[in-house]
Amino acid sequence: MTSLASAAGRQTTPSAANVQLKYRSQAVAKPYFTAAIGLFVGQIIFGLVMGLQYVIGDFLFPAIPFNVARMVHTNLLIVWLLFGFMGAGYYLIPEESERELHSPKLAIATFWVFLVAGALTIVGYLAVPYATLAQMTGNDLLPTMGREFLEQPTITKIGIVLVALSFLFNLSMTVLKGRKTSISMVMMLGLWGLAIFFLFSFYNPHNLVLDKYFWWWVVHLWVEGVWELIMGAMLAFVLVKVTGVDREVIEKWLYVIIAMTLITGIIGTGHHYFWIGTPAYWQVWGSAFSALEPIPFFMMTLFAFNMVNKRRREHPNKAAVLWALGTGVMSFLGAGVWGFLHTLAPVNYLTHGTQITASHGHMAFYGAYAMVVMTMISYAMPLMRGREANSNRAQVVEMWSFWLMTIAMVFITLFLTAAGILQVWMQRMGDTPLSFMATQDKLAFFYWLREGAGVVFFIGLLLYIISFFVGKDEAR
Amino acid sequence: MSHAMPRRVPGDLAMWFFILAELAVFGLLFAACAYARWQQPLLFARQQAGLPLGWALANTALLLSGSAAVFNACRAYAAGRGRAGRRWLLACLLCGSGFVLLKGHELGALFAAGINLSSNSFWMFYLSLAGFHYLHVLLGMVIVTAVWWRAGQGAYAANHDGVETAAAYWHMVDLVWLVLFALLYTAR
Numbered sequence: 001m002t003s004l005a006s007a008a009g010r011q012t013t014p015s016a017a018n019v020q021l022k023y024r025s026q027a028v029a030k031p032y033f034t035a036a037i038g039l040f041v042g043q044i045i046f047g048l049v050m051g052l053q054y055v056i057g058d059f060l061f062p063a064i065p066f067n068v069a070r071m072v073h074t075n076l077l078i079v080w081l082l083f084g085f086m087g088a089g090y091y092l093i094p095e096e097s098e099r100e101l102h103s104p105k106l107a108i109a110t111f112w113v114f115l116v117a118g119a120l121t122i123v124g125y126l127a128v129p130y131a132t133l134a135q136m137t138g139n140d141l142l143p144t145m146g147r148e149f150l151e152q153p154t155i156t157k158i159g160i161v162l163v164a165l166s167f168l169f170n171l172s173m174t175v176l177k178g179r180k181t182s183i184s185m186v187m188m189l190g191l192w193g194l195a196i197f198f199l200f201s202f203y204n205p206h207n208l209v210l211d212k213y214f215w216w217w218v219v220h221l222w223v224e225g226v227w228e229l230i231m232g233a234m235l236a237f238v239l240v241k242v243t244g245v246d247r248e249v250i251e252k253w254l255y256v257i258i259a260m261t262l263i264t265g266i267i268g269t270g271h272h273y274f275w276i277g278t279p280a281y282w283q284v285w286g287s288a289f290s291a292l293e294p295i296p297f298f299m300m301t302l303f304a305f306n307m308v309n310k311r312r313r314e315h316p317n318k319a320a321v322l323w324a325l326g327t328g329v330m331s332f333l334g335a336g337v338w339g340f341l342h343t344l345a346p347v348n349y350l351t352h353g354t355q356i357t358a359s360h361g362h363m364a365f366y367g368a369y370a371m372v373v374m375t376m377i378s379y380a381m382p383l384m385r386g387r388e389a390n391s392n393r394a395q396v397v398e399m400w401s402f403w404l405m406t407i408a409m410v411f412i413t414l415f416l417t418a419a420g421i422l423q424v425w426m427q428r429m430g431d432t433p434l435s436f437m438a439t440q441d442k443l444a445f446f447y448w449l450r451e452g453a454g455v456v457f458f459i460g461l462l463l464y465i466i467s468f469f470v471g472k473d474e475a476r
Numbered sequence: 477m478s479h480a481m482p483r484r485v486p487g488d489l490a491m492w493f494f495i496l497a498e499l500a501v502f503g504l505l506f507a508a509c510a511y512a513r514w515q516q517p518l519l520f521a522r523q524q525a526g527l528p529l530g531w532a533l534a535n536t537a538l539l540l541s542g543s544a545a546v547f548n549a550c551r552a553y554a555a556g557r558g559r560a561g562r563r564w565l566l567a568c569l570l571c572g573s574g575f576v577l578l579k580g581h582e583l584g585a586l587f588a589a590g591i592n593l594s595s596n597s598f599w600m601f602y603l604s605l606a607g608f609h610y611l612h613v614l615l616g617m618v619i620v621t622a623v624w625w626r627a628g629q630g631a632y633a634a635n636h637d638g639v640e641t642a643a644a645y646w647h648m649v650d651l652v653w654l655v656l657f658a659l660l661y662t663a664r
Binding site: 252255260263264279280284287288289291292295 | 490494504508593
């Protein structure tokens with residue numbers, strides 16, 4: 001991972017010959033994207049390890065216990081997506097603002113700080129028991145550890161805040177001095193929101209209900225709130241570039257999508273407040289508002305297809321267009337449809353915390369966020385490497401990787417959904433309900449199938465990486 | 477039809493998407509409320525009997541007058557009578573302010589009496605629906621105020637889409653109130 005990133009780091013000062021970049025400083029996005037892909041590989045490897053632990057309980061035990069593998073899998077996901085968003089920010093904000101980035105040097109320094117902090121954290125997870133890590137990093141002084149997705153040591157969290165501040169300072173200064181577009185405004189709103197809501201990870205009340213209540217202010221208001229703004233802005237940026245459709249049209253869509261996201265998503269947080277000790281009105285509020293959360297995702301699908309249909313140019317980067325359309329479809333399915341499946345309180349009463357949740361989590365994160373980052377990388381990386389689009393051969397390989405990963409993810413989702421339905425039935429609905437572990441044993445068949453689909457996903461990801469290295473000779 | 481009216485929605489299309497989403501949320505809340513009412517008819521009947529119908533009627537009159545005013549504003553702008561249009565917008569704002577004061581007083585009194593979202597199923601729906609609707613009246617007033625202010629700068633001399641956009645939103649707020657009024661105050 002690190003070597004990939006450093007290789008890219010050496011190339012961050014673009015040669016003057018790179019005519020594809022409107023602003024030289026956009027090239028700072030390259031190491032961010034490279035690191036994102038590297039960490040993505042790590043995430044999938046740990047996903048495969050964990051998938052195997054579902055069926056072979058002591059696989060790699062005690063070196064990598066299940067809880068550690070899970071923590072690494074989810075934390076790497078978040079960190080690589082953050083790298084992707086940051087790269088996207090550094091790439092698109094100068095272009096939208098029509099000026100160079102405020103400080104490219106700061107962006108590179110921030111990159112190394114973030115990468116080293118992230119790597120040290122993962123090494124910490126793997127090298128010492130979690131409790132020891134908490135002790136070593138002074139968690140007693142300001143306890144923030146031990147919560148799902150927010151397992152990072154307090155010191156890492158402080159580092160994330162500093163990195164985010166440096167990143168936001170750099171981009172905000174660029175936007176303030178330059179042209180303001182709705183794409184850059186929505187992107188900045190999303191990124192500032194991301195940083196602000198992360199601050200709730202430092203609030204760790206003793207009361208478990210309050211703890212969970214505010215924990216969702218990070219987790220939900222990220223993925224079903226401000227991240228959707230970032231996603232909308234990234235998608236709009238790529239669509240403006242590859243379709244040549246009027247900005248006015250794209251901006252109107254963007255505003256409507258953002259309005260829908262906020263109307264449904266903010267109070268939609270309530271769908272996490274069922275059965276955790278919060279007042280009962282959340283069941284009604286959470287159900288009603290979150291039932292409409294698929295709408296902005298569906299509009300994103302319509303948006304992507306509409307813009308591509310109305311395109312005024314044939315962009316040579318077909319792979320980027322495919323990723324953009326794929327993001328629209330898969331985010332609607334994963335986040336919208338699979339989210340709706342278990343968002344209504346009476347349904348969630350039975351499905352809460354089962355494999356149904358896991359199936360939704362997988363397809364939503366892949367369809368919305370992993371894919372939008374890959375859309376951006378697919379569009380921007382060739383430009384940063386000095387060509388409008390990759391060679392035909394490279395694009396064919398990339399499209400293969402798109403289909404392998406996407407179809408594999410559909411199957412992962414379907415297998416987990418099947419497992420989830422059976423789990424609900426055997427554990428919670430039957431006349432003689434089984435215990436949690438007895439149920440898990442009966443689901444082994446589906447977990448094996450899921451692992452198989454996971455291997456196909458991994459092959460797709462490897463092909464994706466290979467696509468960066470093939471067909472250089474016939475570059476356009 | 478050979479001489480059909482031009483097929484367009486008044487105001488900004490984006491506002492209609494927004495309205496659609498708003499109506500969908502309220503629709504779901506109304507459906508949930510109707511279901512709860514069907515489940516607990518006695519509770520709903522008893523609490524409903526104690527609601528101040530007179531105030532609710534006054535509030536209905538205020539909102540509908542607001543709608544009439546904003547409608548007249550649109551007509552005035554369409555006819556090129558900008559000054560009259562601006563006065564109608566002000567009239568709409570006055571009606572809205574009356575609603576906000578009356579309803580605010582009523583909600584304040586309920587909270588002072590110790591009623592909250594967790595009191596029972598009726599009050600949960602009453603306060604949720606009334607509260608969300610109240611916020612929408614406030615937003616409607618913000619929108620009409622913005623249009624009134626822009627109108628003062630001559631923004632709608634050539635094209636009064638902005639006024640129609642605000643009017644559409646105000647009508648939606650009224651429409652929601654009418655259903656809310658029927659469901660919470662008068663349904664038997």
